[in-house]
Amino acid sequence: MDLKTFLTENRKAILDRWLSQIVKTYPADSSNFLLNNTNRFSNPVGQTFLREIETLFNGLIDEADSEAIVNSLEQIDKIRAVQNFTASQAVAYVFFLKTAIREELDRSPDDENLTRDILSLESKIDGMALMAFDSYMHCREKLFEVRCNDIKRQASLFGGPNIEKRKHRS
Amino acid sequence: MSDKLQKPEQLVQIDFAPSKKDWMDPKVEIRKGTFNWAAIPKSTKYLDLPNVRKWQPTDDDWQLPDNWKEIILEGFRDRLKRFRSLKIFMDICVRCGACADKCHFFIGSGDPKNMPVVRAELLRSIYRNDFTTAGKILGSIAGGRKLTKDVIREWFLYFYQCTECRRCSVFCPYGIDTAEITMIGRELLNLLGLDIDWISTPAANCFRTGNHLGIQPHGFQDSVDFAIDDIEDNTGVRVDAPVNKKGAEILFVVPSADYFADPHYYGFMGYLTLFHEIGLDYTFSSFASEGGNFGLFHSNEMMKRLNVKIYSEAKRLGVKWIIGGECGHMWRVLHQYMDTMNGPADFLEAPVSPITGTKFENAKSTKMVHICEFTADLIKHGKIKLDPSRNDKWKVTYHDSCNPARAMGLLDEPRYILNKTCNHFYEMPENTIREQTFCCGSGSGIGTDENMEMRMRGGFPRANAVQYVKDKHGVNMLSCVCAIDKATLPPLMEYWVPGTEVCAVHELVGNALIMTGEKDRDNDLRGEPWAGEEDTADV
Numbered sequence: 001m002d003l004k005t006f007l008t009e010n011r012k013a014i015l016d017r018w019l020s021q022i023v024k025t026y027p028a029d030s031s032n033f034l035l036n037n038t039n040r041f042s043n044p045v046g047q048t049f050l051r052e053i054e055t056l057f058n059g060l061i062d063e064a065d066s067e068a069i070v071n072s073l074e075q076i077d078k079i080r081a082v083q084n085f086t087a088s089q090a091v092a093y094v095f096f097l098k099t100a101i102r103e104e105l106d107r108s109p110d111d112e113n114l115t116r117d118i119l120s121l122e123s124k125i126d127g128m129a130l131m132a133f134d135s136y137m138h139c140r141e142k143l144f145e146v147r148c149n150d151i152k153r154q155a156s157l158f159g160g161p162n163i164e165k166r167k168h169r170s
Numbered sequence: 171m172s173d174k175l176q177k178p179e180q181l182v183q184i185d186f187a188p189s190k191k192d193w194m195d196p197k198v199e200i201r202k203g204t205f206n207w208a209a210i211p212k213s214t215k216y217l218d219l220p221n222v223r224k225w226q227p228t229d230d231d232w233q234l235p236d237n238w239k240e241i242i243l244e245g246f247r248d249r250l251k252r253f254r255s256l257k258i259f260m261d262i263c264v265r266c267g268a269c270a271d272k273c274h275f276f277i278g279s280g281d282p283k284n285m286p287v288v289r290a291e292l293l294r295s296i297y298r299n300d301f302t303t304a305g306k307i308l309g310s311i312a313g314g315r316k317l318t319k320d321v322i323r324e325w326f327l328y329f330y331q332c333t334e335c336r337r338c339s340v341f342c343p344y345g346i347d348t349a350e351i352t353m354i355g356r357e358l359l360n361l362l363g364l365d366i367d368w369i370s371t372p373a374a375n376c377f378r379t380g381n382h383l384g385i386q387p388h389g390f391q392d393s394v395d396f397a398i399d400d401i402e403d404n405t406g407v408r409v410d411a412p413v414n415k416k417g418a419e420i421l422f423v424v425p426s427a428d429y430f431a432d433p434h435y436y437g438f439m440g441y442l443t444l445f446h447e448i449g450l451d452y453t454f455s456s457f458a459s460e461g462g463n464f465g466l467f468h469s470n471e472m473m474k475r476l477n478v479k480i481y482s483e484a485k486r487l488g489v490k491w492i493i494g495g496e497c498g499h500m501w502r503v504l505h506q507y508m509d510t511m512n513g514p515a516d517f518l519e520a521p522v523s524p525i526t527g528t529k530f531e532n533a534k535s536t537k538m539v540h541i542c543e544f545t546a547d548l549i550k551h552g553k554i555k556l557d558p559s560r561n562d563k564w565k566v567t568y569h570d571s572c573n574p575a576r577a578m579g580l581l582d583e584p585r586y587i588l589n590k591t592c593n594h595f596y597e598m599p600e601n602t603i604r605e606q607t608f609c610c611g612s613g614s615g616i617g618t619d620e621n622m623e624m625r626m627r628g629g630f631p632r633a634n635a636v637q638y639v640k641d642k643h644g645v646n647m648l649s650c651v652c653a654i655d656k657a658t659l660p661p662l663m664e665y666w667v668p669g670t671e672v673c674a675v676h677e678l679v680g681n682a683l684i685m686t687g688e689k690d691r692d693n694d695l696r697g698e699p700w701a702g703e704e705d706t707a708d709v
Contacts (some may be wrong), residue, residue, distance in 0.1 A: 039601065
């Protein structure tokens, strides 16, 4: 069996493992909610993870263009960049895919082809992790940009929205 | 993001699961981005608050009074006696969990202490330990916790991580109002001098000049005059907007941001154009120049102190009744507390629209009508001409601001107005609007820049619903009727849903309103071209 077939056939099991590991980075009382509430508006965090890791997984198998992958990474990073995580904890979710695949492989009969191909797949996942770090940094920079703009907006409270026009009139 | 970088040897021991701490452990990490700066002494001194000093939540020593424990327990005892609701809320919860996953801060952060039931338990555990027989004997077995300085730090962090939006209360089978629990938690903290600046300084300003920004009467008059000039530039019509006019029929009270901040100001222009067009006999007051009441976020007494100016100015100016502008928590104070707190306003008359003759029976007691109720009634009776195509460049959705929606039931009037003033109005999903609306994540005095990370977490459920209608319908305008929303939704959109603007409902009214004698208007109230004219604007 080649790796692509293995991943395709075991897609659901691997994605379940991956998601389960991501939600375990939250306290136990919360991880149940993140995993089990399936409404995308009541549980936007859990449902975003569910949706985007599937896109990432498909992208990895089908070698999708990097734009789609970056977009999915950003959806997840945007959330984790404003939660209680260090940078390494925030982007670690990409590496959890390696564990999820390895655990699923352990349940399958030994296959030399798979073992060889898995190394190349893991390099791709490493690349994805680097992209996730870029995306995470982008989100953090955006957060501070938003904060700066908010301060500017507050400062304009003392001049009003049409400050230039007001200066001109006075 | 956490401030603490991990050491290399810690990185090697990879375990990303958080420690299995029970919620009863009060130790918390006070991290930048997730709390508000402490009140400055100048403001707390002005308001005669206790334990005036310079301090910050990041300090190791918060300089609490020596008898801090006694102060808290005595304050708690006093409030249990005075507020029957508090006593009931402390005793009645059966921990059914209906509220647990309804808080926007829990949904966005995944922090269990943001489950409303747990937030209440932070207070309830002390109640059990010190005020119930079972707790006094059994301690933690009966769900009690000892009052320690760590508990005080925990309270400070989590009672300022609640926006008092009351979404959780909608789902509680017993009707426990977590906002009131947070209010009491904050009152107790304030007894120790643990105030935050974004509440104390606006409250001090309000106490001094009548509004949060500390604008004096001549500054208020200037702002109104600027708006009159801007409206004339835009429409060719010079409107009248009286200030302190004795004997006017109606007093009009707005949040102060309406006449200074962006995008509130365009809604303010909308009010003025509307009132001019219908020839309303009204007046502003340069002293009741703030509808918002940051006292609500501080204490019962502070709320009363700041609210009193509305009725007293109505009396001084001799008006018959009052209209209130687009503000959020102002309406909780007006609708749920003002009448018994500073009323009865028996010197006023039950509100009747002078244009349509409609009696506002719902406001018979408070004598105060929401601007959306007033405008919807005008439209319903065909008293104003509207051209909704002027708002065609906006694909509009509506954010139910928590307090007008949940505290006064203002659900349909803004929607009626939007449907008459816009051709493209789209609702967000059912479980994110009306009574179930998600908070902006920055209400109740915590909408500061230093708290931005927390605000982005709390606002995520709202932003997620906006993203949905943006993807589905191309929504590019988020309308609302709350001054805090108008200040805090723009950064929320900037982070989560770029390309989405925020506006007042009455900005859209002002755009669509066809005024008698208006010039050939080529711009909206923002001074930007109407839909379809953007490309030719510079030709």
